[in-house]
Amino acid sequence: MTAQLRDTVEYRKHAFELAGVRGSSLFEPSTQGLTPAAMSTACQRGFLCLYRVAEKRLQLEELRIGLSAQEEQAVQEGRGTPLFGQLPAYVSETHERVLYTRLRAPVAFTGGLLVVDGFTRGVPVQDGLHPAWSRKRIQELLFEGGRLVEERDCGEVMTRVRERVREKSLQLDLAAHRAQLAEWLTDAFRLDYGSATWAAPRGG
Numbered sequence: 001m002t003a004q005l006r007d008t009v010e011y012r013k014h015a016f017e018l019a020g021v022r023g024s025s026l027f028e029p030s031t032q033g034l035t036p037a038a039m040s041t042a043c044q045r046g047f048l049c050l051y052r053v054a055e056k057r058l059q060l061e062e063l064r065i066g067l068s069a070q071e072e073q074a075v076q077e078g079r080g081t082p083l084f085g086q087l088p089a090y091v092s093e094t095h096e097r098v099l100y101t102r103l104r105a106p107v108a109f110t111g112g113l114l115v116v117d118g119f120t121r122g123v124p125v126q127d128g129l130h131p132a133w134s135r136k137r138i139q140e141l142l143f144e145g146g147r148l149v150e151e152r153d154c155g156e157v158m159t160r161v162r163e164r165v166r167e168k169s170l171q172l173d174l175a176a177h178r179a180q181l182a183e184w185l186t187d188a189f190r191l192d193y194g195s196a197t198w199a200a201p202r203g204g
Contacts, residue, residue: 010052016115020193023111039066040095056148064096112191
């Protein structure tokens with residue numbers, strides 16, 4: 001299966017990939033009368049969100065969405081469905097043809113977001129491993145009703161996990177060793193983001 005694109009979270013003026021979600025009430029197009037269609041093999045879900053943490057509040061800043069041919073035609077003609085007071089633009093150069101910008105819509109999310117960026121040199125990237133395993137920057141952001149209540153830099157914790165893997169000489173192509181790594185990674189965060197998140201991350 002083609003790796004799926006992820007949502008983006010802008011936090012402290014840096015763009016992170018959304019690698020894990022534990023909670024409820026992130027944005028769903030269906031709640032606003034939009035029915036997404038697959039944009040490409042890399043985005044079967046049919047939409048991508050850009051979230052932003054501003055003044056300790058989570059908001060939806062941009063939405064890229066695939067729509068039916070008829071709905072795309074309406075967008076080209078300036079008759080697209082408004083979203084939070086904004087009309088969509090049509091971008092013909094990419095698969096992500098319908099774009100909503102400057103939304104600044106509050107998102108009443110409660111739970112945790114695991115956001116990541118960069119790759120650590122020399123750390124193997126393998127399918128099925130936790131998305132934080134090989135990343136340089138890992139942040140866990142905890143929200144209540146859309147308000148940021150705790151922010152954790154998990155980079156040092158992940159460095160220690162990688163050191164333990166080397167000390168124990170774990171072979172990550174072996175199921176038992178992967179299970180041991182998964183246990184250590186689960187213990188690294190406030191919330192359990194679950195193995196399903198690793199294989200099929202929200203965001204594509």
